[in-house]
Amino acid sequence: MISRFLCPLLAALLLAAPTPGRAQGGRLPFTLLGPEQGLPSGGILNIAQDRDGFLWLGTENGLLRWDGRQVRRWGMEDGLTSAYVNGLHAAPDGALWVAGLHGLVRLQEGRCEAAHFNSTVAGQVVSSIAPDAQGRLWAFSGHKVYRQAEGLEFQELAANPEPNVYALLANRRGAMLLAGGSGVHIIEPDGRTRSWGPEAGLPAGGVTFAAEDGQGRLWAGGARSLLVLPKGATRFQDRSALLPASLSPIGGPLVDGDGSLWLPTVDGLLHLIGERPEPLGFDEGLPFKWVRTLMRDREGTLWVLGASLAKLQGQGRIRNFSMGRRAMGEMVWWSMRRRDGTQMVGTDDGAAVLTPKGLVQVPGTEGIRIKSIAEDGEGILWMVSTRGPTLWLRPGRSRAEVAQLGPMGFPANVVWADPQGGIWMGGAAQGILRWDPKARKLIQEVGPAFTGTETLGGFGFQIGKQGEVWATSSAGLLRRDPQGTWRRFGTQDGLPPSPMRGLALNPDGSLWIHFQEGVGIMRVRLEGDRLSILERYTRGHGLRSDVIYALATDETGALWTTSDQGIDRLQPPLHLGRQEGMASEDCSVLALQVEQEAIWVGTSGGLVRFDRSLPALPSEAPRARILEATFGETRIDRPFAFPRPFKASESSATFHLAVPTYAATQELRYKVRLKGLEAGWRTVEGGDVHYPSLPGGAYRFEVQALLGTLEGPVTALEFQVQPPWWKSAWALTFEALAGVAFLYAVIRFRLAALARAKAHLEAQIATRTEELEHRNRELSEALTQVKQLSGLLPICSCCKKIRDDNGYWNQLETYISNHSEADFTHGICPQCTQDFFHGGPKP
DSSP, rough: OOOHHHHHHHHHHHHHOTTTTSOOBOOOOOEEEGGTOOOOSSOEEEEOOOSSSSSEEEEEEEEEESSOOEEEEGGGGTOSSSSSEEEEEEOOEEEEEETTTEEEEEEEEEEEEEEETTEEOSSOOOEEEEETSSSSSEEETEEEEEEETTTEEEEEESSSSSSEEEEEEEESOEEEEEEEETEEEETTTTTTEEEGGGGGTOOTTTTTTEOTTSOOOOOEETTEEEEOOOOOOSSSSOGGOOOSSSSSSOOOOOOOOTOEEEETTTTEEEEEETTTEEESSSTOOOSSSSSEEEETTTTTTTEEEEEEEEEGGGOEEEEESSSSSOOOOOOEEEEOOOOOEEEEEEETTEEEETTEEEEEEEEHHHHHHOOOEOOOOOOOOOEEEESSSEEEEOTTSSOOOEOOGGGSSSSEEEEOTTSOOOOEEESSSEEEEEEEETEEEEEEEEEEHTTTTOBBOOOOOOOTTSSOOOEEEOOOOOOOOSSSSSEEEOGGGGGSOOOOEEEEEEEEEEESEESSSOEEEEEEEEEEEEEEEEEEEETTTSSSOOOEEEEEOOOTTTTTETTTTEEEEETTTTSGGGGOOOOSSOOOEEEEESSSSSSEETTTEEEEEEEEOOOOOSOOOOOOOEEEEETTTTEESSOOOOOSOBBBOOOOEEEEEEOSSSOOTTEEEEEEEETTSSSSSSSESSSSSEESSSSSSEEEEEEEEEEEEEEEOEEEEEEEEOOOOOGGGHHHHHHHHHHHEEEEEEEHHHHHHHHHHHHHHHHHHHHHHHHHHHHHHHHHHHHHHOOOOOSSOOOOOOOOEOOOOSSSSOOOHHHHHSSSOOOOOOOOHHHHHIIITTTTOOO
């Protein structure tokens, strides 16, 4: 009897449909900031963002500027009248107003100047400051309200309606709201004052805050009291029951850009959308309980100041869901929405329903890995597993049961419902299966025999405009034409040999495909009987990883992918990961669901929802800023003014760069160049750029912010460096003159040496000439004495005498001796000796 009543009640609770347009439950991803970022672990009292976009933090021990990477501190030694900062206001003209225990200071262009109250430098506590619609600053000090007259001059408000002001705030109409010990007061721009006290329903002890939301409701309260004055009403109505805890005794509310109201409490935040409360506490992701105040910056990031400083990652566009309200870590394999709006997921520990309280397990699925879920035309929920049987959850029932499908029923990789509600299954080994509702059995459409493999795994399904069915498998891409004929495409068609996992259909009829191995994604189209490969993307060319786990197209045709590196949208490019708040970047295979307002992704850290309906992330890179410049040992802050060139001893330059963005910093880089030294741009990762020992000359340092593929505008800084003394103008002039003198001396010396060498050479030439002439004369004389024999000599053939020119016949010896230098000696040869002394020649 009890179960008869409990089961329908449990089913109603489990299957209660959340509002599709708004994320239900889940944890928002906050990041705590502290010493690791150069910030104090506590003691931060207030926060503001200046005109350039940088954050300023007022603390118990000075003023801090945080550029996202480094902290710069200002204290009393820098001109503050007090190191304890009660309030901050960043003015549109770039000035920062700092309220402290000893007055009010304006920090502008690096200078601290004290404000004057009634022409006197105030020395008492300034407890609250706020600007009005005209940009004039209001301040409360010494039980008096002051309004900025001009510059640093403040004048006391003539008609002060409240001696004990706890909070100052301007509404959207330009009126000033004062919350104090006697109630709430509104001072209109024309000077008229309206007041509400205990007679209008406010607490007798007064209120600590007052704020007007976007619909004109006036909210006020303090401690455990929260009251609202509806527009047009004359009496406040009690809404204290909306408070999760007491209102924070210090700090203040935030009127958000959409007109909603945020109230800090001692146990988280209360977000009032109209009069509907949305608490944001520890269970919703806030890392601490007590909240002092909060701020939303110009990029949409929510900053919460409590015991520490926390930043909401990804502008609150991501929520993480888990089985437990606080624990994270289970593997989510699937996400789908039923026709009644119920969000279902498959996990390692069964199926679950997403409720406002988180993920609630479906009874009967405990301990079973649910890899895929689909709803058929009869309203039956199909849940398949690679490690167990297929389960059914029938309409009206709260407990899942094993589907009677026979051996074909398990194991299975995926289950898919076509637009008509028909069920298709990708078996782990049996191939492509289809449920026949009339025969009440599974039919094997494509088995291993068709592909010539021992087993065939099916993974993804899509149906085309002509009714054709596409399926990815371990043996390639499969297509079933409207007549029911299947065809396989594989390596012979240019596809990689890797098993295919999933596919997505483009509006133009082409298909995106991803694979089991890390080979990226491909877009293909069937043109006649030929499969054409249109394009391919890999890591570094539109993707963060080659290992793609799932892909899908949205209503605009944009492609979304998941991988081991998070979520990527191809065009226009968008990346989501841990930096944007994902509990885990390790996404699950096929666990991607694309809706018009949200993207749902299963990960190893739970279910992730990305809200597409919120304002878009930055579409352009912001301007990079040069916050500091150091030349040698001299550090210079903005505004930069260089009245003289830097000395050669200061020629080593370092520039500290920052970009005022806190929403998307994981891809932040810089392009820099120093004109006068570098011709082209170069990319740097860090925020400090160093140039050692610059030569003398004029320089222009330029920097651009790079945010992914986006480039910001150029910021430039011009300066000059003096050359070393030995390269100065007078030194170079002296060196030039000395060089000329030295060259002149060298030339004179050389000319003199050449003259001396010439004279010596001439003397030598004259001497040698004289010697040669003397030798020539001697030679001539010798030649005249030389007797030569030439021509034909008449000689007697018998006595061998020679006839001279006078006709006389002379002995041979005499003739030759007279006509040459030769002389003769006489002897006898062996032949003559034989002839004349031994009786003639031998026989």
